[in-house]
Amino acid sequence: MTHHSRNFLPLGDFKPADQWQTHVNSIFYGIQGPGIHDHFQTYVSRDHRLAHALAEDFFAVARAQGPASSPLIVQEWGVGNGNLAACFLARLRELDGEGKVYPRTRYVLCDYSREILDGTRVNALLQEHAGRFSAALMDAEGTDCFKPRSVCKILSNEIWDDLAAKALLKHDGLLLEEYLQPFLEPAAVDMDFEEFRTLFLNRDLDALKKLPPFLHAIHWERSYQRVDIGDWPYAGTIRSLMDRAEEDIPIPVNIGAFAALERALRLLAGENQGYCGFDYGMFSMRELNEAGRPYFNLYGGQYTFMVNFELLAEVGKAAGFKTVEKDYQRRYVGQRLGENLLSVVEIVRTHPRIAEMPPWDRDALMLGTLHALNGTYKSPYKRILEYPVAPGTPKKQRKEIARLAGTLNPRGVPDTVAYVTASETFAVLKQLQRLGYRERDLRRTFEDPEQTIAFVYMKFQ
Secondary structure: OOOOOOOOEEOOOOEEHHHHHHHHHHHHHHHHHHHHHHOOOOOOOOOOHHHHHHHHHHHHHHHHOOOOOOOEEEEEEOOOOOHHHHHHHHHHHHHOOOOOOHHHEEEEEEEOOHHHHHHHOOOHHHHOOOOOEEEEEOOOOOOOOOOOOOEOEEEEEOOOOOOOOEEEEEEOOEEEEEEEEEEEOHHHOOOOHHHHHHHHHHOOHHHHOOOOOOHHHOEEEEEEEEOOHHHOOOHHHHHHHHHOOOOOOOEEEOHHHHHHHHHHHHHEOOOOOOEEEEEEEEOOHHHHOOOOOOOEEEEOOEEEEOEEHHHHHHHHHHHOOOOEEEEEHHHHHHHHHOOOEEEHHHHHOOOOOHHHOOHHHHHHHHHHHHHHHOOOOOOOOOOOOOOOOOOOOOHHHHHHHHHHHHOOOOOOOOOOOOEEEHHHHHOOHHHHHHOOOOHHHHHHHHHOOOOOOEEEEEEEO
């Protein structure tokens, strides 16, 4: 990306992508703390169905292994707002009528941000399980603070895309590595630019927290330089995959996720339930080789690389895991419920006029869809779904959006990215059709919604 037409100044030199990615992400998380949840939602931020599926699998295996007195240690890496832990423990307690698994379970919330860990402690649903959970300050890639072979199960949700990643491109048979350079307009910061650059390069979080938001204004230049990957982790596995890659398509290499796999392998006990991770990216070589597909994302200044699941599976085997499972996330959860699933966002995207709607009409459509689905959807948890009116919304639409948001059922769909089943959806088909949905579009999407970039479940054991 080149920005010569505007007064952009460099914040530093060109460096391999993983160096700038981890630098800016450490600033992002350091500044935001628990406020990161205002920037994006995940499938476990408010929904329960993924957590319940994990708890059901955990309970089935633990019960089959028979009685034992030792604790069952479950670790979650990257804890978000604590909802995954809360719903996992709630479902486990519900399933365990005989009291043989839940009382032995110890759930450890692990994160490198003390502020985020502090935020989970105020989760009211999680507080119901006092004595069953604890918090630990740790980094998924860093040194261990737990005893090797002591953990029964490890969970992570959307952390691999945050961890260090490089990008490779094959051109004329040569491997080229992506380099990044950050630029910013001086007007974006209310201080001397050279002073700001020093704070940015030194990651002076205390000083940067006091400034107006600036991360979203960073522009990234990129270039490619020839590289010898001989000293990269799992170089042989990477070369094998790049041999199958098409020319001139950037391929993510999620080296931070590799380190997380190695750490999980050290921590998992001899009799364990493996490391289960969820994230988004390219499922297989077919998606990796699709020209023009995205491979990174920017969220409020956070720089994330999509996950190369094909490579991650191969690295897991090379690292020493005996089995590696890979499936689409919606299918993993749907199999536990016995039917196909979509998120509400995916349903809304099937609307034939969604692309031409102004933002406020899309908001009204989303809220109307939630109201329709709440005719059949019944959540086991009571939650208030907050849906603020977006700036710039006309007065008439602001009033209607506020009305729709204020009358949502607290036992209804908990989030716009929550999973709903096909039966829940088609039971209210008439209401959805009145909103403009077409039955054939909904049925087609429920049957085959997979796209180039997908949410994926992986289990390493």
